[in-house]
Amino acid sequence: MTRGGFDGVAGCRHNILMPQPPLTVYYSPAYVVEGKSETVTKSKLVAEMIEAGNAGEVWLEAPKLATRQELESIHTSEHVRSTFEDKGSFLEVGPWSQPLLDSILASTGGMRDAVKEALKNGRSGSLSSGLHHARKNSGNGFCQFNGLALAALEALKKVKTVGILDLDAHAGGGTFDILGDHKQVYLADVTVNSFDSWEPSDPARHFYVEVDNPKGYLGHVEDALHSLERVDFLIYNAGMDTYEKAGGMKGITKEMIRKREKLVVHWARARKIPHIFALAGGYKWGGLTLEQVAELHLETVKAFAA
Numbered sequence: 001m002t003r004g005g006f007d008g009v010a011g012c013r014h015n016i017l018m019p020q021p022p023l024t025v026y027y028s029p030a031y032v033v034e035g036k037s038e039t040v041t042k043s044k045l046v047a048e049m050i051e052a053g054n055a056g057e058v059w060l061e062a063p064k065l066a067t068r069q070e071l072e073s074i075h076t077s078e079h080v081r082s083t084f085e086d087k088g089s090f091l092e093v094g095p096w097s098q099p100l101l102d103s104i105l106a107s108t109g110g111m112r113d114a115v116k117e118a119l120k121n122g123r124s125g126s127l128s129s130g131l132h133h134a135r136k137n138s139g140n141g142f143c144q145f146n147g148l149a150l151a152a153l154e155a156l157k158k159v160k161t162v163g164i165l166d167l168d169a170h171a172g173g174g175t176f177d178i179l180g181d182h183k184q185v186y187l188a189d190v191t192v193n194s195f196d197s198w199e200p201s202d203p204a205r206h207f208y209v210e211v212d213n214p215k216g217y218l219g220h221v222e223d224a225l226h227s228l229e230r231v232d233f234l235i236y237n238a239g240m241d242t243y244e245k246a247g248g249m250k251g252i253t254k255e256m257i258r259k260r261e262k263l264v265v266h267w268a269r270a271r272k273i274p275h276i277f278a279l280a281g282g283y284k285w286g287g288l289t290l291e292q293v294a295e296l297h298l299e300t301v302k303a304f305a306a
């Protein structure tokens with residue numbers, strides 16, 4: 001069955017014994033721009049795996065596009081204007097194109113709709129990538145708009161505090177640039193790579209670590225979650241580029257990534273706080289196929305759907 005405004009990609013199997021409604025995940029074909037980087041191509045394969053039933057009970061739903069007004073709540077009006085009107089380069093993957101702009105607006109809007117769904121039904125996600133490096137006044141590192149920041153502001157319409165857990169290989173310096181001073185936003189960032197690193201300015205709300213030994217990785221993730229004990233809503237940037245064969249750190253195995261996803265979900269459920277995910281980084285750099293990258297991201301969807 002299809003719910004939402006597009007045909008062909010949706011999955012639903014009813015089970016009356018389920019204690020919670022099926023997971024709704026935001027995605028539409030507009031997310032995808034063929035021939036471009038993994039950031040705007042892999043979601044299609046993840047959606048196909050969901051549709052085939054490989055992630056359990058999951059609905060796919062098309063989001064509403066992010067509006068200029070929403071984007072101006074997190075970015076300078078000049079950055080938004082130049083994105084819409086100038087012939088420039090998005091995501092560092094090629095010349096301006098309407099499909100690329102539509103992709104960014106759809107996947108950014110998916111983060112806002114995931115928040116709304118999680119506030120109603122406890123959990124959600126969006127097959128969005130390319131978020132956490134985008135700063136107030138510019139795009140950066142495959143990220144044009146910061147959908148994590150938009151999601152945080154959306155959640156704060158209903159809750160008092162929001163946590164953004166960023167487990168992408170790279171740091172979320174863009175998110176810090178936009179929300180580092182926001183007193184209701186807690187940031188926890190576990191990285192294996194110093195790209196876009198940031199300096200915590202408020203130890204009560206900021207947790208940052210660059211991992212130097214894979215054996216300590218899951219312990220750092222636990223510490224990051226501990227730093228978010230006070231939040232009422234969790235936004236999880238579930239990067240797969242930490243995995244050793246996806247361009248990440250040698251010694252971080254697929255089994256560790258699976259454990260990480262379960263750890264995050266169990267933590268949020270134990271505290272009964274709404275939680276959403278974004279796909280974030282995950283690349284073919286280490287020799288993986290796009291299908292293998294998508295299978296890694298499916299681990300996040302499975303953990304949320306279980």
Ligand SMILES: [Zn+2]
Pocket residue numbers: 168169170239241281282
């Ligand atoms: Zn990354």
